[in-house]
Amino acid sequence: MIKEFLSFVRDHYSSDENDFIPLHAPVFRGNEIKYLTDTIESTFVSSVGAYVDKFEEQMKLLTGAKYAVATVNGTSALHISLHSLGISLGDEVITQALSFVATANAIKYTGAEPLFLDVDRDSMSLSPESVTDYLKNHCDYNNGHIINRKSGRRIKAIIPMHTFGNPGRIEELKEIADDFQLPIIEDAAESLGSFVKEQHTGTFGKLGIFSFNGNKTVTCGGGGAVVTDDENFGKRLKHITTTAKVSHAWEYAHDELGFNYRMPNLNAALACAQLEQLEGFLLEKRNLAGKYIQFFENKDENFKNEIANTRSNYWLNTIEFQNRSARDQFLKETNVAKVMTRPAWNLLSNLPMYQHCISDSLENSKYLADRLVNIPSGVRWKN
Template identity: 55%
Template sequence: MSRATTIVQIVRDAYRAEGFLPLHAPVFQGNESAYVQATIESTFVSSVGAYVDQFEAMLREITGASHVIATTNGTTALHMSLLLAGVGRDDLVITQSLSFVATANSIAHAGATPAFVDVDADSYGLSHTALKAFLESECVLTNAGCIHRATGRRVAACVPMHSFGLPARIEEIVEIATAWRISVIEDAAEALGSKIGSRHCGTFGKLGTLSFNGNKIVTTGGGGAIMTNDPELGKRAKHLTTTAKVPHRWRFEHDAIGFNFRLPNLNAALGCAQLEQLDAFIAYKRDLAQRYSEAFAKADIPFVTERPGTTSNYWLCAILLKDLAERDECLEITNEAGVMTRPIWEPLHTLPMFSSAPRGPLEVTQEIASRLINIPSGVLRQPA
């Protein structure tokens, strides 16, 4: 039996299902229809409504963040977080090349340029050792902040990502960045429910962000959120994402250039129903990951697991193949067999718009990109 055929069989056995198996699809089995219908009947379907407030309150309870501001999507959440952290035009923002393009796009939207460093081989999150090496070899700390020697640009922020819901070494990253006077903004788009110890991903840095796209563990259709424990930043985030409108019953007063980034009530209604099922979703996915781990171990195919001391939501499960040729062969055969698999994202430094961005060595990034595939990881809809 070929490795690709083995993968197909393991996935089908883990799900105990035939037919097409998607990579990750939303499941609506709770109060989604009732809450959305209630929103329609209320006529409050845009960015003001009770479900927006409820959605943010539920996220505060789940994540432990003092302030949560719901946004239109994860990209706008990250864009706004960068602005709130003081990132400006021509600044540099350190991030990882092994990430979805929205991470780097958000940096560009803020007028800055990404600077890429490598990831850890066991978490696929930004490597604190690579970060330290980049700062010591490429930057200097001055009265004006951290300056990149080759370009003279200020390094204003660092954006590590918790890839696939696997917690990165964020505590070490924050410690290093703080010493270099660099703000940390966590891209926790994929990490709702993931923790380091008892602390939720996205709550270690100055700000953190979540995504509720249709393929995430919880979806609002689109949607994102900003998290922070800083009351002033929380207040400012809500103000700027709501067109910077000064509260008044009828006047249209705006005191800054604002953004129309607030999540609509209609989407928030869907999100509230989804959050009610979050614990069950995570339990299902962690059980699925355990079945995968045991089966792939027997087949001598490395399955990607959480680091000790961390809890992953296993948003997307992943395996590592021998090399690029085997990866591409398995992608072809598994998808042809009705088991949806995908490679990891193209490393961002290889994309034309970011090809000239500053970077450190990216050996681990290149190695993972040539071998990793994601396998079906969603919650199967249960029979009625």
């Protein structure tokens, strides 16, 4: 299968065996240079500028959210979302161990602890069943507070992550969260352009965050965004991401703890040009995913397709091997052949700074971590 796969990938990207095929490289073929030049000529290259405002308007239009706040990266977007909800020392936040480290790091920045619960095997995202089981069978309830029986900490929020761009069961998770009066922050860092039915990911929870890192579907080098329908959160987030500075012609007055998290105008210019091309990017990526689905149809490896009632952006196409040994052999041979493939992240619960954190069995998470591989998924740069 590996030789067939290498041939398939090179037919799609480049037939030159000396060319390195990356996992997901950015493609700049729109107004990127024009908008960057405009920004430089305007001299507004930092956090004040027309393109930052334009980017926020584009994000509102794309996601359907009422408010969007531009940030320097997805991690800062997640941190400021947690901060705005009052998450702090002594609290716990439910999330998944199968995620990029930024998800747990942002929780720790507030002084809180992540509580790692299992994912579903098909969506690879936080399992509604796991969340329900933990809240019902491992927690006590005191004056409207949910207390983790094992740690004694108060559970304050839920952060599901849409893994590799594939939407999870966010509707079911929202029902559970509403029943237990827990806010959801959607980690939609990887799922720009992904939908559940007709609703964009990131808009089901109280807050949703996105990333525009160099390897994302749309990139501005480094950048993020928070979206919300809540007016109070929308206004406060913009205020505290600009150091909580009170508007004044010349004086420096700050009325609460603030963060220097606003996206620079240079990055926003790049983001605006990229967002203009998003529809085309998504069409190309869906076409590639369709070819992968056909390629793996009768093979031992399982292509991780979108689940029912969802539309994935297929940010990183993913396959599941029957065992770790087969996975490791595939990783070795493809990378030696200059075709980049990558295993899933090490489970966050295994990292030295999070080994002390509470988790459930993580049965599905462990199973997937041993078997998942991301394969080249970028927009084609050669015909």
